[in-house]
Amino acid sequence: SAPEPVYRIGFSQCNTDDAWRRAMLAGMEKELSFHPNVRFRMLDAHNNSDLQQRQVRELIRQRVDLLIISPNQSGPLTALAEAAYNQGIPVVILDRRTTSRLYTAYVGGNNQEVGRTAGHYAAQLLRRRGRVLQILGTPGSSPATDRDLGFRQALAAHPGVQLVAQVEGDWQPASVLRRLPAVLRAHPDTDLIFAHNDPMAQAAYQVARQQGLARRIRIIGVDGLSGPGNGLQLVEDGALKATLLYPTGGEEAIRTALRILRHEPYVKENVLNTMVIDSANVGTMRTQTEELATQRRDIQQQQRRLREQMRRYASQKMTVYLLLAS
Numbered sequence: 001s002a003p004e005p006v007y008r009i010g011f012s013q014c015n016t017d018d019a020w021r022r023a024m025l026a027g028m029e030k031e032l033s034f035h036p037n038v039r040f041r042m043l044d045a046h047n048n049s050d051l052q053q054r055q056v057r058e059l060i061r062q063r064v065d066l067l068i069i070s071p072n073q074s075g076p077l078t079a080l081a082e083a084a085y086n087q088g089i090p091v092v093i094l095d096r097r098t099t100s101r102l103y104t105a106y107v108g109g110n111n112q113e114v115g116r117t118a119g120h121y122a123a124q125l126l127r128r129r130g131r132v133l134q135i136l137g138t139p140g141s142s143p144a145t146d147r148d149l150g151f152r153q154a155l156a157a158h159p160g161v162q163l164v165a166q167v168e169g170d171w172q173p174a175s176v177l178r179r180l181p182a183v184l185r186a187h188p189d190t191d192l193i194f195a196h197n198d199p200m201a202q203a204a205y206q207v208a209r210q211q212g213l214a215r216r217i218r219i220i221g222v223d224g225l226s227g228p229g230n231g232l233q234l235v236e237d238g239a240l241k242a243t244l245l246y247p248t249g250g251e252e253a254i255r256t257a258l259r260i261l262r263h264e265p266y267v268k269e270n271v272l273n274t275m276v277i278d279s280a281n282v283g284t285m286r287t288q289t290e291e292l293a294t295q296r297r298d299i300q301q302q303q304r305r306l307r308e309q310m311r312r313y314a315s316q317k318m319t320v321y322l323l324l325a326s
Protein backbone atom coordinates (compact mmCIF):
# COMPACT_ATOMS: atom_id res chain seq x y z
CA SER A 1 0.00 0.00 0.00
CA ALA A 2 1.11 3.58 -0.59
CA PRO A 3 2.97 5.16 2.33
CA GLU A 4 0.93 7.61 4.38
CA PRO A 5 1.56 11.27 3.58
CA VAL A 6 3.50 13.38 6.05
CA TYR A 7 1.15 15.32 8.34
CA ARG A 8 2.26 18.42 10.26
CA ILE A 9 0.41 18.87 13.54
CA GLY A 10 0.97 22.08 15.49
CA PHE A 11 0.07 22.10 19.16
CA SER A 12 -0.39 25.33 21.09
CA GLN A 13 -0.15 24.31 24.74
CA CYS A 14 -0.97 26.83 27.49
CA ASN A 15 1.80 25.54 29.75
CA THR A 16 4.06 22.53 30.25
CA ASP A 17 5.18 22.97 33.82
CA ASP A 18 2.73 20.86 35.81
CA ALA A 19 2.31 17.10 36.14
CA TRP A 20 -1.07 17.13 34.44
CA ARG A 21 0.29 18.77 31.26
CA ARG A 22 3.23 16.36 31.30
CA ALA A 23 0.80 13.43 31.52
CA MET A 24 -1.14 14.92 28.59
CA LEU A 25 2.03 15.12 26.50
CA ALA A 26 3.04 11.57 27.46
CA GLY A 27 -0.36 10.38 26.21
CA MET A 28 0.10 12.29 22.96
CA GLU A 29 3.60 10.92 22.44
CA LYS A 30 2.44 7.37 23.06
CA GLU A 31 -0.22 7.76 20.39
CA LEU A 32 2.20 9.55 18.03
CA SER A 33 4.65 6.65 18.29
CA PHE A 34 2.24 4.71 16.05
CA HIS A 35 2.45 7.43 13.39
CA PRO A 36 6.04 8.10 12.36
CA ASN A 37 4.65 10.08 9.39
CA VAL A 38 3.45 12.84 11.74
CA ARG A 39 5.63 15.90 12.37
CA PHE A 40 4.51 17.18 15.73
CA ARG A 41 5.45 20.63 16.95
CA MET A 42 4.41 21.91 20.36
CA LEU A 43 4.72 25.55 21.39
CA ASP A 44 4.54 26.30 25.12
CA ALA A 45 2.76 29.55 26.07
CA HIS A 46 3.93 29.52 29.71
CA ASN A 47 0.48 30.51 31.01
CA ASN A 48 0.61 33.72 28.95
CA SER A 49 -2.29 34.43 26.59
CA ASP A 50 -0.36 37.11 24.63
CA LEU A 51 2.46 34.70 23.95
CA GLN A 52 -0.06 32.02 23.03
CA GLN A 53 -1.66 34.37 20.48
CA ARG A 54 1.73 34.94 18.84
CA GLN A 55 2.45 31.22 18.80
CA VAL A 56 -0.90 30.32 17.23
CA ARG A 57 -0.33 33.01 14.59
CA GLU A 58 3.03 31.43 13.84
CA LEU A 59 1.51 27.95 13.47
CA ILE A 60 -1.14 29.38 11.13
CA ARG A 61 1.56 31.16 9.12
CA GLN A 62 3.40 27.86 8.77
CA ARG A 63 0.17 26.35 7.45
CA VAL A 64 0.27 23.29 9.68
CA ASP A 65 -2.09 20.57 8.47
CA LEU A 66 -3.93 20.57 11.78
CA LEU A 67 -3.89 22.74 14.87
CA ILE A 68 -4.47 21.54 18.43
CA ILE A 69 -5.09 24.33 20.95
CA SER A 70 -5.46 24.25 24.71
CA PRO A 71 -6.23 27.96 25.31
CA ASN A 72 -4.81 29.55 28.45
CA GLN A 73 -7.88 31.81 28.51
CA SER A 74 -10.92 31.57 26.24
CA GLY A 75 -11.33 35.21 25.17
CA PRO A 76 -7.86 35.99 23.80
CA LEU A 77 -7.66 32.76 21.75
CA THR A 78 -11.15 32.61 20.28
CA ALA A 79 -10.65 34.85 17.23
CA LEU A 80 -7.42 33.08 16.25
CA ALA A 81 -8.93 29.60 16.56
CA GLU A 82 -11.80 30.82 14.38
CA ALA A 83 -9.39 32.35 11.86
CA ALA A 84 -7.47 29.07 11.52
CA TYR A 85 -10.71 27.17 11.13
CA ASN A 86 -12.03 29.62 8.52
CA GLN A 87 -8.79 29.30 6.56
CA GLY A 88 -9.39 25.57 6.31
CA ILE A 89 -6.96 24.41 8.99
CA PRO A 90 -8.74 21.77 11.09
CA VAL A 91 -8.76 22.86 14.74
CA VAL A 92 -8.93 20.45 17.68
CA ILE A 93 -9.69 22.20 20.98
CA LEU A 94 -8.21 20.32 23.92
CA ASP A 95 -9.32 20.61 27.58
CA ARG A 96 -9.80 24.39 27.77
CA ARG A 97 -12.34 25.87 25.37
CA THR A 98 -12.69 29.00 23.30
CA THR A 99 -16.04 30.82 23.38
CA SER A 100 -16.86 29.82 19.81
CA ARG A 101 -18.42 26.82 18.09
CA LEU A 102 -16.10 27.26 15.09
CA TYR A 103 -13.73 24.35 15.54
CA THR A 104 -13.42 20.90 14.07
CA ALA A 105 -13.47 18.84 17.26
CA TYR A 106 -13.28 19.16 21.04
CA VAL A 107 -11.57 16.69 23.36
CA GLY A 108 -11.82 17.13 27.11
CA GLY A 109 -13.89 16.88 30.23
CA ASN A 110 -17.26 18.40 31.04
CA ASN A 111 -16.16 20.95 33.60
CA GLN A 112 -19.64 21.97 34.70
CA GLU A 113 -20.18 18.32 35.50
CA VAL A 114 -16.87 18.27 37.43
CA GLY A 115 -18.08 21.24 39.51
CA ARG A 116 -21.55 19.76 40.07
CA THR A 117 -20.13 16.41 41.13
CA ALA A 118 -17.79 18.16 43.57
CA GLY A 119 -20.70 20.20 44.97
CA HIS A 120 -22.98 17.24 45.59
CA TYR A 121 -20.14 15.24 47.10
CA ALA A 122 -19.26 18.17 49.38
CA ALA A 123 -22.87 18.50 50.57
CA GLN A 124 -23.01 14.79 51.29
CA LEU A 125 -19.72 14.91 53.24
CA LEU A 126 -21.02 17.82 55.32
CA ARG A 127 -24.38 16.09 55.92
CA ARG A 128 -25.97 19.06 54.17
CA ARG A 129 -24.75 21.71 56.64
CA GLY A 130 -21.54 23.71 56.57
CA ARG A 131 -19.35 26.50 55.30
CA VAL A 132 -17.45 26.10 52.08
CA LEU A 133 -14.56 28.00 50.49
CA GLN A 134 -13.71 27.75 46.80
CA ILE A 135 -10.30 28.25 45.17
CA LEU A 136 -10.64 28.98 41.47
CA GLY A 137 -8.41 28.50 38.45
CA THR A 138 -7.26 31.38 36.23
CA PRO A 139 -10.09 33.85 35.53
CA GLY A 140 -11.31 33.47 31.97
CA SER A 141 -9.98 29.96 31.49
CA SER A 142 -12.97 27.80 30.68
CA PRO A 143 -12.50 25.01 33.26
CA ALA A 144 -12.37 27.64 36.03
CA THR A 145 -15.58 29.31 34.79
CA ASP A 146 -17.39 26.00 34.32
CA ARG A 147 -16.23 24.32 37.54
CA ASP A 148 -17.40 27.38 39.47
CA LEU A 149 -20.75 27.36 37.68
CA GLY A 150 -21.36 23.65 38.28
CA PHE A 151 -20.24 23.86 41.91
CA ARG A 152 -22.64 26.72 42.62
CA GLN A 153 -25.47 24.93 40.84
CA ALA A 154 -25.00 21.88 43.03
CA LEU A 155 -24.73 23.88 46.27
CA ALA A 156 -27.91 25.77 45.39
CA ALA A 157 -29.76 22.49 45.92
CA HIS A 158 -28.43 22.33 49.52
CA PRO A 159 -29.49 25.48 51.38
CA GLY A 160 -27.66 24.38 54.53
CA VAL A 161 -24.33 24.51 52.71
CA GLN A 162 -22.99 28.04 52.20
CA LEU A 163 -20.23 29.31 50.00
CA VAL A 164 -18.58 31.75 52.43
CA ALA A 165 -15.46 32.78 50.50
CA GLN A 166 -13.64 32.51 47.20
CA VAL A 167 -9.96 32.75 46.38
CA GLU A 168 -9.01 33.64 42.84
CA GLY A 169 -6.15 31.30 41.97
CA ASP A 170 -4.30 30.73 38.72
CA TRP A 171 -4.05 26.93 38.76
CA GLN A 172 -0.73 27.23 40.60
CA PRO A 173 0.00 26.36 44.23
CA ALA A 174 2.27 29.37 44.82
CA SER A 175 -0.57 31.89 44.55
CA VAL A 176 -2.70 29.84 46.96
CA LEU A 177 0.14 29.90 49.49
CA ARG A 178 0.15 33.70 49.11
CA ARG A 179 -3.57 34.46 49.05
CA LEU A 180 -5.29 31.79 51.14
CA PRO A 181 -3.78 32.51 54.60
CA ALA A 182 -5.58 35.85 55.04
CA VAL A 183 -8.88 34.51 53.71
CA LEU A 184 -8.73 31.46 55.95
CA ARG A 185 -7.89 33.61 59.00
CA ALA A 186 -11.04 35.57 58.24
CA HIS A 187 -13.04 32.31 57.97
CA PRO A 188 -11.56 29.91 60.53
CA ASP A 189 -14.92 28.10 60.75
CA THR A 190 -14.58 26.86 57.15
CA ASP A 191 -15.62 23.20 56.95
CA LEU A 192 -14.58 22.38 53.41
CA ILE A 193 -12.40 23.73 50.60
CA PHE A 194 -12.99 22.94 46.95
CA ALA A 195 -9.90 23.77 44.89
CA HIS A 196 -10.09 23.65 41.09
CA ASN A 197 -7.03 21.40 40.81
CA ASP A 198 -4.95 19.10 43.00
CA PRO A 199 -1.81 21.29 43.14
CA MET A 200 -3.93 24.17 44.57
CA ALA A 201 -5.73 21.71 46.88
CA GLN A 202 -2.38 20.52 48.18
CA ALA A 203 -1.34 24.12 48.84
CA ALA A 204 -4.65 24.65 50.67
CA TYR A 205 -3.84 21.67 52.87
CA GLN A 206 -0.47 23.21 53.70
CA VAL A 207 -2.11 26.51 54.69
CA ALA A 208 -4.77 24.73 56.76
CA ARG A 209 -2.02 22.83 58.58
CA GLN A 210 -0.09 26.02 59.28
CA GLN A 211 -3.22 27.47 60.90
CA GLY A 212 -3.96 24.30 62.86
CA LEU A 213 -7.13 23.66 60.86
CA ALA A 214 -6.12 20.60 58.86
CA ARG A 215 -8.12 18.22 61.04
CA ARG A 216 -11.39 20.03 60.67
CA ILE A 217 -11.26 21.26 57.06
CA ARG A 218 -11.93 18.72 54.35
CA ILE A 219 -10.33 19.44 51.01
CA ILE A 220 -11.44 18.37 47.55
CA GLY A 221 -9.31 18.76 44.41
CA VAL A 222 -9.54 17.97 40.72
CA ASP A 223 -7.31 15.92 38.32
CA GLY A 224 -6.67 12.60 40.11
CA LEU A 225 -3.28 11.88 38.59
CA SER A 226 -1.23 8.89 39.71
CA GLY A 227 2.43 9.25 40.64
CA PRO A 228 4.37 10.71 43.54
CA GLY A 229 2.91 13.91 45.02
CA ASN A 230 -0.12 13.84 42.74
CA GLY A 231 -3.85 13.61 43.45
CA LEU A 232 -4.23 9.89 44.06
CA GLN A 233 -1.40 9.90 46.54
CA LEU A 234 -2.77 12.99 48.30
CA VAL A 235 -6.06 11.13 48.77
CA GLU A 236 -4.27 8.00 49.98
CA ASP A 237 -2.27 10.09 52.46
CA GLY A 238 -5.43 11.80 53.72
CA ALA A 239 -4.31 15.33 52.73
CA LEU A 240 -7.29 15.44 50.38
CA LYS A 241 -10.69 13.96 51.19
CA ALA A 242 -11.33 13.42 47.49
CA THR A 243 -10.33 14.40 44.00
CA LEU A 244 -12.41 14.53 40.82
CA LEU A 245 -10.92 12.59 37.96
CA TYR A 246 -10.13 14.89 35.01
CA PRO A 247 -8.57 12.89 32.16
CA THR A 248 -6.01 14.78 30.07
CA GLY A 249 -7.34 13.63 26.69
CA GLY A 250 -3.85 13.56 25.16
CA GLU A 251 -4.26 10.21 23.42
CA GLU A 252 -7.80 10.97 22.25
CA ALA A 253 -6.68 14.31 20.80
CA ILE A 254 -4.06 12.64 18.60
CA ARG A 255 -6.45 9.88 17.59
CA THR A 256 -9.10 12.43 16.63
CA ALA A 257 -6.51 14.52 14.78
CA LEU A 258 -5.48 11.54 12.69
CA ARG A 259 -9.04 10.65 11.83
CA ILE A 260 -9.60 14.22 10.65
CA LEU A 261 -6.37 14.27 8.62
CA ARG A 262 -7.20 10.96 6.96
CA HIS A 263 -10.74 12.14 6.19
CA GLU A 264 -12.18 9.35 8.31
CA PRO A 265 -15.39 9.75 10.31
CA TYR A 266 -14.79 11.41 13.68
CA VAL A 267 -16.79 12.66 16.64
CA LYS A 268 -16.98 16.44 17.08
CA GLU A 269 -17.55 16.50 20.87
CA ASN A 270 -15.35 13.99 22.68
CA VAL A 271 -16.37 14.46 26.29
CA LEU A 272 -14.34 12.51 28.82
CA ASN A 273 -15.93 11.31 32.05
CA THR A 274 -15.27 12.39 35.59
CA MET A 275 -15.75 10.51 38.87
CA VAL A 276 -15.14 11.02 42.56
CA ILE A 277 -12.00 9.36 43.88
CA ASP A 278 -11.91 9.06 47.67
CA SER A 279 -10.64 6.56 50.23
CA ALA A 280 -13.24 4.03 49.04
CA ASN A 281 -11.81 3.58 45.54
CA VAL A 282 -8.38 5.24 45.46
CA GLY A 283 -6.50 1.93 45.79
CA THR A 284 -8.28 0.42 42.80
CA MET A 285 -7.73 3.57 40.78
CA ARG A 286 -4.02 3.58 41.53
CA THR A 287 -3.57 -0.07 40.56
CA GLN A 288 -5.43 0.50 37.31
CA THR A 289 -3.53 3.62 36.29
CA GLU A 290 -0.19 2.03 37.17
CA GLU A 291 -1.04 -0.97 35.00
CA LEU A 292 -1.95 1.35 32.15
CA ALA A 293 1.31 3.25 32.56
CA THR A 294 3.30 0.00 32.41
CA GLN A 295 1.43 -1.06 29.29
CA ARG A 296 2.10 2.32 27.73
CA ARG A 297 5.83 1.99 28.40
CA ASP A 298 5.87 -1.56 26.97
CA ILE A 299 4.09 -0.44 23.82
CA GLN A 300 6.52 2.42 23.27
CA GLN A 301 9.49 0.12 23.78
CA GLN A 302 8.09 -2.34 21.25
CA GLN A 303 7.50 0.48 18.79
CA ARG A 304 11.09 1.60 19.15
CA ARG A 305 12.39 -1.95 18.64
CA LEU A 306 10.21 -2.41 15.61
CA ARG A 307 11.46 0.80 14.02
CA GLU A 308 15.06 -0.20 14.76
CA GLN A 309 14.49 -3.56 13.05
CA MET A 310 12.91 -1.88 10.05
CA ARG A 311 15.91 0.41 9.73
CA ARG A 312 18.30 -2.55 9.92
CA TYR A 313 16.23 -4.49 7.44
CA ALA A 314 16.20 -1.54 5.05
CA SER A 315 19.97 -1.13 5.21
CA GLN A 316 20.48 -4.88 4.72
CA LYS A 317 18.26 -4.78 1.69
CA MET A 318 20.36 -1.91 0.37
CA THR A 319 23.57 -3.88 0.92
CA VAL A 320 22.18 -6.90 -0.94
CA TYR A 321 21.05 -4.66 -3.74
CA LEU A 322 24.48 -3.02 -4.00
CA LEU A 323 26.20 -6.43 -3.97
CA LEU A 324 23.94 -7.72 -6.74
CA ALA A 325 24.47 -4.59 -8.76
CA SER A 326 28.25 -4.69 -8.49
Ligand code: FRU
Pocket residue numbers: 015018020021095096143171196197198222223246
Ligand atom coordinates in the same frame (compact mmCIF):
# COMPACT_ATOMS: atom_id res chain seq x y z
C1 FRU B 1 -3.04 21.90 34.33
C2 FRU B 1 -4.39 22.29 34.80
C3 FRU B 1 -5.06 21.15 35.52
C4 FRU B 1 -6.47 21.51 35.37
C5 FRU B 1 -6.47 21.94 33.93
C6 FRU B 1 -7.57 22.85 33.55
O1 FRU B 1 -2.38 22.96 33.67
O2 FRU B 1 -4.31 23.42 35.61
O3 FRU B 1 -4.64 21.00 36.84
O4 FRU B 1 -7.35 20.49 35.65
O5 FRU B 1 -5.24 22.58 33.72
O6 FRU B 1 -7.40 23.31 32.26
